[in-house]
Amino acid sequence: MHGPGDVRFFDRFASAYDLLMPPANADALAAGLQFANRPVERLLDVAGGSGRATVALDVSERVVVDLSGPMLRRARERGLDCVRGDAGRLPVRDDAVDAVTVVDALHHLPDPRAAVVEAARVLAPGGVLVIREFDPSTLLGRVVAASEDLVGFDSAFATPGELARFLESAGYTARIVETGFGYTVAGVVDRADDDGAVRG
Numbered sequence: 574m575h576g577p578g579d580v581r582f583f584d585r586f587a588s589a590y591d592l593l594m595p596p597a598n599a600d601a602l603a604a605g606l607q608f609a610n611r612p613v614e615r616l617l618d619v620a621g622g623s624g625r626a627t628v629a630l631d632v633s634e635r636v637v638v639d640l641s642g643p644m645l646r647r648a649r650e651r652g653l654d655c656v657r658g659d660a661g662r663l664p665v666r667d668d669a670v671d672a673v674t675v676v677d678a679l680h681h682l683p684d685p686r687a688a689v690v691e692a693a694r695v696l697a698p699g700g701v702l703v704i705r706e707f708d709p710s711t712l713l714g715r716v717v718a719a720s721e722d723l724v725g726f727d728s729a730f731a732t733p734g735e736l737a738r739f740l741e742s743a744g745y746t747a748r749i750v751e752t753g754f755g756y757t758v759a760g761v762v763d764r765a766d767d768d769g770a771v772r773g
Contacts, residue, residue, distance in 0.1 A: 597626035597676055598755060602703055605750045605759040606630070606672050610699030615670040617695060619660050619688065620678035624648030626705070632672070638663060661687035668697040676705040677755075679736075680721075680728040689743045693762050702745065702760045708732055713754040733758055 606613050614634060618627040621637035622644040628635075628651050637648045637655045645655040658664040660675075661684050673692040682688050692702045708714045709730035721728040731739065733749045733756045740747040745760030 597629050598705065598757075599626075599629035601705065601751050601755070601757045602626060602630060602674060602676070605674075605703030605757050606632075606701060608703075608748055608750070608759040608761055609672055609701035610761060611671055611697060613671045613701070616672045616674065617663070617665060617670045617692075618674045618676070619663070619692065620675055620682065621648065622678070624651045624653040624655075626674060626676035627653055630674075636670075638665075661691060663691045663695055665695045667694055669695050671697055671700050673700070673702045674704075675702070677707070679704055679706055680730045681726065683727070685729070685739070686743060689740060689745070689760070693744060696762045698762060700762050702740070702762075703750075704736060704740075704758050704760075706731065706736060706756060706758070708752070708754055708756050711754045 613632055616630065616632040616635050618624065618635065618637045620639055621627050622639050622641065624637045624647065627637050635653055637645065637653050638658045639645050640657065640659060642657065645657060648655050656664055660682050673696060679685055689702065696702065707717045707730060709718050710732050714730065718728065718730050733752050736758045737747040737749050740758065740760035746763055747758060747760045750757040750759050
């Protein structure tokens with residue numbers, strides 16, 4: 574899911590992670606979920622770590638997927654269901670969930686395209702992928718990018734427009750939900766349902 578060095582970092586700092594990171598922007602995530610063309614009852618938080626974003630969302634079924642065992646232990650302590658797995662090969666069946674979130678994590682993934690393609694696979698028709706990221710064109714975004722470079726992460730950041738175009742190229746209908754240092758982009762899966770109708 575993350576690069577090997579990134580995973581080792583999160584393994585070591587899992588106990589302090591939630592103290593260092595600001596709370597997830599639940600309003601922005603909820604706004605992204607509203608673009609789904611189906612009720613959102615089952616959510617998969619990919620590279621969800623300690624579950625700090627997942628726990629803020631009012632969804633019936635929430636599952637965190639991550640490669641870091643210590644981070645998943647933190648998520649379990651929050652009462653969340655967890656699966657250890659890779660974003661590029663999700664251990665989830667096709668059409669299994671209504672929404673996928675990737676919060677402050679896409680820039681860590683070694684193969685973002687594989688991750689968004691996998692998200693499309695596990696999303697039911699009309700489901701939505703909601704991504705929260707940092708905008709490298711902002712002052713704070715440049716600070717975050719420089720800081721991650723100093724730590725040794727191999728992070729790759731995108732602007733909201735770049736991310737929206739990336740999702741479109743992977744088969745989503747993308748919308749920029751929110752701009753700024755922390756921004757949100759939603760992508761809806763446009764795919765025929767079992768009855769032949771196109772959702773999305």
